[in-house]
Amino acid sequence: MSTAAPAPAKTRRVPIWDNARAACILLVVLGHAVQRLTYDSDIALGLYFLIYAFHMPAFALISGYFSKSDPPGRRQMTRVLTDIVLPYVIFEGLWTITKFLVEGEADPNLTQPSWTLWFLLALAIFRLVLPYLALLRWPLLWTVIISLSVGYLPNVDSTLSLSRTLGLLPFFTLGWWLGHHKVLERHGLLKRRRLSVRLGAAAVFGAAAFACWFFVEELDAMNLRQWLFYDDSYAAIGATDWWAGGVRLLLMLVALILSVCFLALIPRGQYRWTAIGRYTMYVYLLHSFVLYPFRESGILRDLEPTWLFLPIVVVLSVAVTVLLASRPVRTLFRPIVEPRPGWLFVDSSVTSHDTRRNDPTGSRRPGAPRAHPGQGPVTPPGGDQGR
Numbered sequence: 001m002s003t004a005a006p007a008p009a010k011t012r013r014v015p016i017w018d019n020a021r022a023a024c025i026l027l028v029v030l031g032h033a034v035q036r037l038t039y040d041s042d043i044a045l046g047l048y049f050l051i052y053a054f055h056m057p058a059f060a061l062i063s064g065y066f067s068k069s070d071p072p073g074r075r076q077m078t079r080v081l082t083d084i085v086l087p088y089v090i091f092e093g094l095w096t097i098t099k100f101l102v103e104g105e106a107d108p109n110l111t112q113p114s115w116t117l118w119f120l121l122a123l124a125i126f127r128l129v130l131p132y133l134a135l136l137r138w139p140l141l142w143t144v145i146i147s148l149s150v151g152y153l154p155n156v157d158s159t160l161s162l163s164r165t166l167g168l169l170p171f172f173t174l175g176w177w178l179g180h181h182k183v184l185e186r187h188g189l190l191k192r193r194r195l196s197v198r199l200g201a202a203a204v205f206g207a208a209a210f211a212c213w214f215f216v217e218e219l220d221a222m223n224l225r226q227w228l229f230y231d232d233s234y235a236a237i238g239a240t241d242w243w244a245g246g247v248r249l250l251l252m253l254v255a256l257i258l259s260v261c262f263l264a265l266i267p268r269g270q271y272r273w274t275a276i277g278r279y280t281m282y283v284y285l286l287h288s289f290v291l292y293p294f295r296e297s298g299i300l301r302d303l304e305p306t307w308l309f310l311p312i313v314v315v316l317s318v319a320v321t322v323l324l325a326s327r328p329v330r331t332l333f334r335p336i337v338e339p340r341p342g343w344l345f346v347d348s349s350v351t352s353h354d355t356r357r358n359d360p361t362g363s364r365r366p367g368a369p370r371a372h373p374g375q376g377p378v379t380p381p382g383g384d385q386g387r
Contacts, residue, residue, distance in 0.1 A: 014190055015267075015268060015269060015270045015271075015274050016190055016263075016266055016267070016268050017062065017065075017066075017277065018274045018275070018276075018277030018278055019266050019267050019268075019271070019273075019274055019277060020058075020062055020262075020263060020266045020277065021059075021062060021276075021277035021278075021280050022273055022274065022276035022277035022280070022321075022325075023262070023266060023277075024055055024058055024059045024062065024280070025276065025277075025280040025283045025284060025321060025325075026276075026317065026318060026321045027051050027055040028055060028056075028059075028116075028283075028284060028287070029283065029287045029291075029317045029320055029321050030051060030313075030314060030317040031048060031051040031052060031055060032116070032287070032288065032291055032295075033291055033294075033300075033313050033316065033317045033320075034047060034048055034051075034310070034313055034314075035048065035295070036294075036295055036298075036300035036301055037300055037301075037303060037306070037309070037310065037313065039301065040301060040302055040303070040304075040306075041303075041306040041310065042213065042216045042217070043213060043306050043307075043310060044306060044310055045216050045220060046209070046212040046213035046216045047209075047212070047310070048225075049212040049216070049219055049224055049225075049228070050205075050208055050209050050212045052225070052228040052229075053208070053212075053228060053251070053254055053255055053258055054254070054255045054258035054259050054262060056119070056168060057168060057171040057252075057255040057256070057259055058171075058255075058258075058259040058262055058263075059119070060122070060126070060168045060169075060171040060172040060175065061171045061172065061174055061175035061178075061259055062175060063123060063126070063172060063175060064126065064130075064171065064172035064173060064174065064175025064176040064177075064178075064179070065175035065176065065178055065179040066175075066179060067126070067127060067130055067172070067175070067176050067179070068130075069130050069131050069133070069134030069176060069180065070131065071131050072127075072131070074347075078345065080124055080127055080128075081344075082338075082339060082340060082341070083281075083338070084120050084121075084123050084124045084127075085120075085124060086339045086341070087120060087281070087285060087336070087337055087338075087339065088110075088113070088117055088120040088121060088124075089110065090336050090339065091114075091117055091285055091336070092108075092110055092113070092114055092117060093108075094289075094336075095114040095115070095117070096108045096114075098289070098292070099114075102292075102296065111159050111160050112158060112159065113158070113160075113161050115288050116284060116285070116287075116288045117285075118158070118161035118164055118165075119161075119164075119284070121160055121161040121165065122161050122164060122165040122168065125160075125161075125162075125165045126165070126169065126172045129169075130172075130173075130176060133173060134176075134180075139173055139177065140170060140173055140174055140177060143169045143170040143173045144170045144249075144252070146166055146169060146170075147166060147167050147168070147169055147170050147230075147248065147252070148245040148248055148249060149245070150162075150163060150166045150167065150233075151167070151233055151234045151244065151245055151248055152233065152234060152235075152244070152245065153233060154233045154235060154236065156233070157231075157232075157233070158231055163230060163231050163232070163233075164229070164230045164231050167230030167231075167248075168230055170252065171252075171255070171256075171259075174256075190268070191268070192268055193264055193268075197264050198264060198265060200261075200264075201260075201261035201262075201264035201265050202261075202265065204257065204258070204261045205258070205261055205262075205265070208254075208258060223237050223238055227247065227248070227251055228251065230248075234247075234248075273322070275325070276321060276322065276325040279325040279330060280325075281337055281338070282324050282325055282329060282330055282333065282337050283320075283321055283324040283325050285337055286324045286329070286333060286337075287320055287321070287324055290320055290324070291320075300313070
């Protein structure tokens with residue numbers, strides 16, 4: 001007598017990760033929105049320093065948490081091309097056209113990412129090297145050594161986003177290590193936090209915010225902006241001493257502390273805005289086109305008083321984030337943000353039967369198929385396994 005196949009096992013979503021991704025992408029938009037204000041306002045500059053001190057390391061950490069170190073199969077390799085490489089090529093082309101129309105000149109060069117597109121290349125490289133890093137003892141130590149060392153090499157620059165990628169590699173690797181060893185689950189760190197933990201995290205952020213404001217001139221004089229980009233060599237920033245790598249190490253520790261406090265403050269429940277965290281790719285790729293006219297027109301310069309215009313920019317950043325993650329925007333721009341060109345591949349079925357659209361930073365969309373008990377995960381590397 002035949003028996004029915006077991007029903008797919010349901011995987012419970014953990015809202016904290018979508019909440020964290022939503023908060024991170026808002027910080028990305030806000031950081032880019034206030035950039036022009038930093039030239040005229042110390043408060044805006046202090047806020048800028050605070051955001052850039054941790055928001056991209058936190059994003060890399062979250063992305064690493066949902067990445068898998070197993071050798072990728074054909075479908076997983078295809079997803080790297082369709083989810084990361086193709087959107088990068090498409091939006092580089094759009095930026096080339098935009099610069100030509102607005103500025104009258106353009107320099108098409110896929111090896112030099114435009115504005116925000118560097119993180120797509122970083123994600124692609126992260127995923128390519130992770131299976132090799134996982135073979136090593138002490139992968140975290142090696143990635144820290146790599147991050148500190150590349151700052152001494154002037155030939156490691158923004159070409160293919162290599163300097164930023166290697167600089168942030170420790171955070172991605174740490175995220176993978178935490179997820180691979182289920183550290184957060186085993187210690188119950190994804191459950192409700194104690195009030196003392198939240199107060200402590202808020203106190204740390206308060207102290208960091210005060211330091212960024214009170215010492216803003218000193219931090220600006222030391223070119224902190226360039227340090228936080230992880231994009232230039234130490235010598236290019238003006239740090240020619242042998243101990244320059246120690247500055248990066250200190251900033252990495254600060255980023256780690258702030259990232260931990262950031263995650264401690266993230267709400268654990270499900271909210272209406274939680275869904276934004278499932279569509280960060282749309283916000284990340286599209287927001288720069290929304291902000292570009294404001295940044296280039298000069299409308300964000302000489303805005304006084306700061307106490308009035310800075311909150312307005314914050315509110316508008318929230319509105320832009322919500323709008324770009326909305327269903328109408330996703331429907332309109334899905335062909336270029338999440339392309340599925342079956343004609344590009346020898347086996348077109350790798351895209352034609354692929355309905356599991358996941359955000360490259362690790363968010364699994366509702367309705368994705370579940371794994372059967374005893375079988376491997378069905379999501380690609382980076383997919384949300386319901387941790």
